[in-house]
Amino acid sequence: MRRNDAMNAIEVKGLCKSYKDFSIDNVSFYLPSGSIMGLVGENGAGKSTTIKLIMNAVKRDSGEITVLGTDNISKEFHLTKEDIGIVLDEAYFPEVITARNVNSIMKNTYKNWDASKFYGYLSTFKLPEKKVFKEFSRGMKMKLAIAVALSHAPKLLILDEATSGLDPIIRDEILDIFNDFTRDETHSVLMSSHIVSDLEKICDYVGFIHEGKMMFFEEKDRLLEEYALIKTTKAEFDQINSGAVKGKKITEYGVEALVERKALPKELVTEHLCLEDIILFLAKGGNR
Amino acid sequence: MKGLLLKDLYTLSKQTKVYLLFIIMFSVLPMYNANCFALIYAAMLPMTALAYDERSKWNTLAKMMPYSETSIVLSKYILGFFSIGLALAVTTSAKLITPLFSEERFEPTDVMVIAVVASLAVIMLDVTLPLFFRFGVEKGRVIYIAVMAVMAIMVVGFAAGAFTFAMNSSAEYDLNIPIILLALLLVTAAVSALSVRVSVAICRKNTD
Numbered sequence: 001m002r003r004n005d006a007m008n009a010i011e012v013k014g015l016c017k018s019y020k021d022f023s024i025d026n027v028s029f030y031l032p033s034g035s036i037m038g039l040v041g042e043n044g045a046g047k048s049t050t051i052k053l054i055m056n057a058v059k060r061d062s063g064e065i066t067v068l069g070t071d072n073i074s075k076e077f078h079l080t081k082e083d084i085g086i087v088l089d090e091a092y093f094p095e096v097i098t099a100r101n102v103n104s105i106m107k108n109t110y111k112n113w114d115a116s117k118f119y120g121y122l123s124t125f126k127l128p129e130k131k132v133f134k135e136f137s138r139g140m141k142m143k144l145a146i147a148v149a150l151s152h153a154p155k156l157l158i159l160d161e162a163t164s165g166l167d168p169i170i171r172d173e174i175l176d177i178f179n180d181f182t183r184d185e186t187h188s189v190l191m192s193s194h195i196v197s198d199l200e201k202i203c204d205y206v207g208f209i210h211e212g213k214m215m216f217f218e219e220k221d222r223l224l225e226e227y228a229l230i231k232t233t234k235a236e237f238d239q240i241n242s243g244a245v246k247g248k249k250i251t252e253y254g255v256e257a258l259v260e261r262k263a264l265p266k267e268l269v270t271e272h273l274c275l276e277d278i279i280l281f282l283a284k285g286g287n288r
Numbered sequence: 289m290k291g292l293l294l295k296d297l298y299t300l301s302k303q304t305k306v307y308l309l310f311i312i313m314f315s316v317l318p319m320y321n322a323n324c325f326a327l328i329y330a331a332m333l334p335m336t337a338l339a340y341d342e343r344s345k346w347n348t349l350a351k352m353m354p355y356s357e358t359s360i361v362l363s364k365y366i367l368g369f370f371s372i373g374l375a376l377a378v379t380t381s382a383k384l385i386t387p388l389f390s391e392e393r394f395e396p397t398d399v400m401v402i403a404v405v406a407s408l409a410v411i412m413l414d415v416t417l418p419l420f421f422r423f424g425v426e427k428g429r430v431i432y433i434a435v436m437a438v439m440a441i442m443v444v445g446f447a448a449g450a451f452t453f454a455m456n457s458s459a460e461y462d463l464n465i466p467i468i469l470l471a472l473l474l475v476t477a478a479v480s481a482l483s484v485r486v487s488v489a490i491c492r493k494n495t496d
Contacts, residue, residue: 052352057348057351078356081353081354082354090345092346092348094295096299108294109292
C-alpha cells in the first residue's frame with residue numbers, strides 16, 4: 001500500500017477484530033483529505049464492522065485507527081466526532097419524531113449545529129418539517145440523515161450503505177451532494193456500498209473488502225489502468241503469463257479473464273473494463 | 289445529554305400525556321395509598337424510552353455521535369428521576385390538599401409512606417435499568433416483571449406495616465421522620481450511584 005504524505009482523514013493499520021464466526025483480518029487503508037473512498041464488498045464482507053471500528057462503536061482487538069489526526073480510542077475522539085457526519089444504512093431516528101424535533105435534538109448534540117443550513121437542506125430535499133419520521137419513505141429518511149450529517153460543519157462524512165435501497169434518481173442526487181462536499185479539499189468521504197456503479201461514479205480510492213480481508217486498496221483510476229479485461233480463445237489465453245491472470249471465466253466459446261495490462265501482448269484487443277468487473281473477478285478468484 | 293433527553297421527551301410525548309393522567313388519577317384516588325402506584329408507574333418511563341430506542345436502533349447511531357456512554361446511560365436515569373420526582377410532587381401535593389376538601393386527616397406517616405415508596409421506585413429503576421442495558425428490552429422486560437412482582441409485595445407489606453405502625457404510633461413510638469427521610473435519601477442515592485456505574489460498565493462492554 002502506498003502512503004500519501006498529505007494529511008489523511010482516516011488511517012487504518014493492521015486492524016483486527018474477531019467474533020465467533022467472523023473476523024476483520026489485518027485491514028489497512030488510508031483516506032487522503034479531500035478524497036472520496038469507496039469501501040466495497042458483498043453483504044457480510046465486513047464493511048459495516050470496519051466503519052463501527054473506525055467510529056469506536058465497536059472495540060478493536062488490535063491495529064491502529066486515526067481519524068482526522070486523532071487516535072479513535074483516545075478520550076479526545078469524543079470531540080473529533082463533532083467533525084464527523086455519519087449516515088448509516090437506515091436513519092435510525094425514533095419513528096414518532098419530526099424533522100423539527102431532529103433539529104432541536106441535534107442543536108443540543110453538536111456544538112457546530114447550523115439550524116439554518118439544516119432547514120435549507122430540508123427545503124432542497126423537499127422534506128416536510130412536521131411529518132413524523134415513520135411516515136417518511138426510505139428516500140426521505142436517508143435524505144433526512146444526510147441533512148443531519150451535513151448540518152454540523154463536518155470535515156469527514158462516513159456513509160454506510162447510504163444509497164442502498166434507493167431508486168437511481170435519488171441515488172444520483174445524493175452522490176452529487178457528496179461530490180460537492182469534497183470540493184473543499186479539507187473535506188473527505190468514506191462510503192461503503194455494494195453498489196459498485198455508485199462508487200465508480202464518485203470515488204477517488206477504492207478498497208475491496210472480502211470475508212473480512214482487504215483484497216485491494218488502490219486509486220480507482222490506477223486500478224482501471226492496471227487491469228484489462230480480455231475475451232479470447234483458449235489457445236491465445238494459454239500464452240499469457242499465468243501469474244498476470246487475476247481471474248478467469250472459461251466457457252465453451254473461449255476465455256474471459258482479468259489480466260494485468262502490462263503482461264498482455266500489445267496486439268491483444270482488450271474489452272471495456274469497469275470497476276465491477278475487477279471486483280467480480282477478484283472476488284471469485286481463479287474461476288468464475 | 290440535553291439532546292438525548294429531548295429525544296426521549298419527543299419520543300415519549302404521547303406516553304407522557306397518559307402518564308400524567310395516570311399520576312393525577314392515582315394521586316387523587318381516595319383508596320388507601322393508591323397514589324403510591326403513580327410513583328411505581330413513573331419508574332417505568334425510562335424502560336419505555338429504551339424500548340423505543342431499541343425499535344429504531346437509535347443506539348447504533350448514538351454510539352457514532354458525540355455522546356459518551358456515560359451520557360447515554362445517565363440520560364435514562366435522569367429521565368427516571370425526573371418522572372419519579374414529578375410523581376412525588378403531585379402525590380405529596382394531593383396528600384396535603386385532600387384534607388382541605390374532605391374529612392381525611394393529614395398524618396405525618398403519610399409522608400413517610402410516600403417517601404419510602406418513592407425510594408422503592410428509584411431502587412426499582414436502579415435494578416431494572418442495568419438489566420435492560422445488559423439483556424435488551426425483550427429479555428429485560430421479563431426480568432422487569434419479576435422485579436415488579438417482588439417490589440409490589442414489598443410495597444404492600446410496607447403499606448400494611450405502616451398502617452399498623454400509624455395506628456399505634458401515638459401510644460408507643462416517637463418517630464424521627466427527618467432522620468428516616470435523610471437515611472432513605474442516602475441509601476437510595478448510594479444504590480443509584482452503584483447502578484449508574486454498573487450500567488456504564490455494561491454499555492462499555494457492549495462495544496466489545
